[in-house]
Amino acid sequence: MSADKISSNETRHIAHLARLALSEAEIEDFTGQLAAILEHAKDIESLNLDDVAPTRHALPIKNVMRSDEVRKSVNREEVLRMAPETQANMFLVPKIIGED
Amino acid sequence: MAIEDEYIITIGLEVHCELKTNTKLFCGCANQFGSEPNTNICPVCLGLPGSLPVINERAVEYAIRIGSALSCEIRPSVFHRKNYFYPDMPKDYQVSQYDEPICVNGKLELPSFPKTVRIERAHMEEDTGKTTHVGTSGRIHGADFSLVDYNRAGIPLVEIVSAPDLSSADEAREYVSELRAILVSTKASDGKMEEGSLRVDANVSVRPLGTEKLGTRCEIKNLNSLRSLGRAINYEARRQMEALSAGQSIRQETRHWNEDQGVTSALRSKEEAYDYRYFPEPDLTPLDPDMDEVATIARALGILPPARRLRLRELLDGELTRSELEQVQTCVKFDLDEHVLDAVRTGVPARLALARGSNELASYVNQATVDSFEVAEFPRGKFIEVISLESQGKVSSTQAKTLLSRIASNHNEEVSALIEELGYKAASQDEISELLDRLISENSMEWERLCAGENQLAGFFIGKAMKITNGKVNGKTLASEMAARRLG
Ligand SMILES: [Zn+2]
Numbered sequence: 001m002s003a004d005k006i007s008s009n010e011t012r013h014i015a016h017l018a019r020l021a022l023s024e025a026e027i028e029d030f031t032g033q034l035a036a037i038l039e040h041a042k043d044i045e046s047l048n049l050d051d052v053a054p055t056r057h058a059l060p061i062k063n064v065m066r067s068d069e070v071r072k073s074v075n076r077e078e079v080l081r082m083a084p085e086t087q088a089n090m091f092l093v094p095k096i097i098g099e100d
Numbered sequence: 101m102a103i104e105d106e107y108i109i110t111i112g113l114e115v116h117c118e119l120k121t122n123t124k125l126f127c128g129c130a131n132q133f134g135s136e137p138n139t140n141i142c143p144v145c146l147g148l149p150g151s152l153p154v155i156n157e158r159a160v161e162y163a164i165r166i167g168s169a170l171s172c173e174i175r176p177s178v179f180h181r182k183n184y185f186y187p188d189m190p191k192d193y194q195v196s197q198y199d200e201p202i203c204v205n206g207k208l209e210l211p212s213f214p215k216t217v218r219i220e221r222a223h224m225e226e227d228t229g230k231t232t233h234v235g236t237s238g239r240i241h242g243a244d245f246s247l248v249d250y251n252r253a254g255i256p257l258v259e260i261v262s263a264p265d266l267s268s269a270d271e272a273r274e275y276v277s278e279l280r281a282i283l284v285s286t287k288a289s290d291g292k293m294e295e296g297s298l299r300v301d302a303n304v305s306v307r308p309l310g311t312e313k314l315g316t317r318c319e320i321k322n323l324n325s326l327r328s329l330g331r332a333i334n335y336e337a338r339r340q341m342e343a344l345s346a347g348q349s350i351r352q353e354t355r356h357w358n359e360d361q362g363v364t365s366a367l368r369s370k371e372e373a374y375d376y377r378y379f380p381e382p383d384l385t386p387l388d389p390d391m392d393e394v395a396t397i398a399r400a401l402g403i404l405p406p407a408r409r410l411r412l413r414e415l416l417d418g419e420l421t422r423s424e425l426e427q428v429q430t431c432v433k434f435d436l437d438e439h440v441l442d443a444v445r446t447g448v449p450a451r452l453a454l455a456r457g458s459n460e461l462a463s464y465v466n467q468a469t470v471d472s473f474e475v476a477e478f479p480r481g482k483f484i485e486v487i488s489l490e491s492q493g494k495v496s497s498t499q500a501k502t503l504l505s506r507i508a509s510n511h512n513e514e515v516s517a518l519i520e521e522l523g524y525k526a527a528s529q530d531e532i533s534e535l536l537d538r539l540i541s542e543n544s545m546e547w548e549r550l551c552a553g554e555n556q557l558a559g560f561f562i563g564k565a566m567k568i569t570n571g572k573v574n575g576k577t578l579a580s581e582m583a584a585r586r587l588g
Contacts, residue, residue, distance in 0.1 A: 017183070017377065057380070057382075058382065062176075062388045063389075066155070068159070073129050073142050074141060074142050074146075087247055088247065090248055091247065092245055092247055093245065093247075093248055095245055
């Protein structure tokens with residue numbers, strides 16, 4: 001990926017995917033910041049890291065698991081109260097694109 | 101030349117299999133089908149801020165079982181977040197395995213073609229919530245909305261991805277049915293389609309005969325039975341052939357199968373639908389299964405379908421005929437092999453047990469489940485009771501089939517009560533003897549001709565006997581009684 005080529009349109013696209021409403025000024029601002037991050041990744045790419053194992057996690061831990069035992073669920077009414085709208089004990093959401 | 105003969109079909113399948121754990125993949129909520137909406141939910145599977153997921157160790161064990169049963173390599177793996185904006189996942193991402201799945205490079209043998217299908221990968225992921233669309237009136241109506249139940253969100257899945265090695269609807273159906281049998285054998289899944297335990301997406305493409313490069317593929321969703329799978333593949337392949345023949349090109353897209361209309365149609369999806377922006381899930385640790393434990397899990401696997409078929413084949417002496425091989429396959433496919441083995445253990449001849457299992461039982465089971473991948477059950481003890489009576493000549497084969505059919509439609513029917521009700525009370529040797537005395541005296545000419553070697557007259561006597569007894573006499577017993585008389 002070429003760091004210097006990130007365009008404000010790409011920033012718009014990413015913002016849309018994350019459902020972020022950004023102003024034109026913010027788009028310009030973030031385009032610059034994203035370019036700087038990609039520039040930093042490029043610095044790392046230039047190093048010879050043949051002897052360094054890929055990082056799978058920030059901490060040197062693996063296989064943290066729990067046993068398959070049922071735990072009490074939360075109170076449904078309490079959760080549904082937080083939703084903007086409900087019906088028949090379900091969350092009511094606007095029509096979903098892509099469904100008939 | 102028919103259009104089907106001018107193209108080659110290529111199919112790859114993605115099968116989502118729900119694991120039979122007690123709890124969800126990353127939280128302690130119950131993994132239970134059919135609960136009241138939104139009763140198996142917690143801060144983790146609702147994606148509430150500050151909640152932390154922890155991997156269910158049994159789900160990992162089950163994934164290893166499945167991978168081992170499919171001859172996969174079990175590898176260190178990492179969970180990723182697959183980001184998308186859709187209310188079936190309250191977190192706005194689904195946790196899945198991306199470039200480092202737990203199982204890779206497996207294979208599955210299709211028994212009847214025969215063919216080896218490569219399994220590219222089998223990875224772990226969490227299921228999504230269930231959305232129900234509620235329309236008010238008509239399709240383009242502003243007031244349409246969806247209802248969401250998060251009981252299913254977070255249930256552990258293994259997604260098994262085949263290479264594009266299948267080349268017909270029949271092969272695809274056999275692949276799913278063999279895979280289902282394997283999954284059930286591992287006890288990691290119940291294989292029940294009706295409850296959504298097994299869901300299939302099919303990638304279908306066609307290319308002109310004599311060319312090498314694969315055509316553009318379409319992914320068909322919503323295939324929830326073997327029947328839909330076969331119909332959808334045939335429809336979609338034909339659609340693509342006709343488009344190419346008309347000089348059009350195929351657009352890579354996701355298509356929805358409509359069972360009622362028998363057609364696939366493009367889903368309205370935005371082009372960034374595939375822009376999932378995967379990144380490693382920082383709240384979960386990598387999995388690096390201990391290879392000794394993996395070996396232990398593989399060794400403890402139950403008997404798998406190829407071995408189950410072998411076990412049945414070994415019941416029969418000598419070379420098996422084509423139809424006997426098919427009977428063996430059918431019995432395993434419909435989980436009826438244990439019925440047959442148990443019957444043989446109680447002394448029923450193997451060929452009879454196999455025939456009744458693969459013909460009568462399989463057809464009831466199949467009819468009961470024609471619209472799903474699920475396999476219905478047939479009470480094993482009653483099956484054995486009926487065919488034992490048949491093999492001892494206490495009921496005729498027609499009567500045995502009737503008994504099996506009655507039990508198929510009501511599992512609670514008792515064999516002895518049915519025999520009473522249908523008047524199948526086996527005639528004693530004396531009664532058979534008396535009946536034959538009467539037949540001989542009433543038809544003495546025919547009897548003499550039979551004794552003189554006109555064997556076809558045996559049928560005449562059995563027919564008469566059936567008439568007198570309203571079909572309740574056992575033809576086989578009567579025939580052997582006649583044979584004994586003729587000799588004696
Ligand atoms: Zn939960």
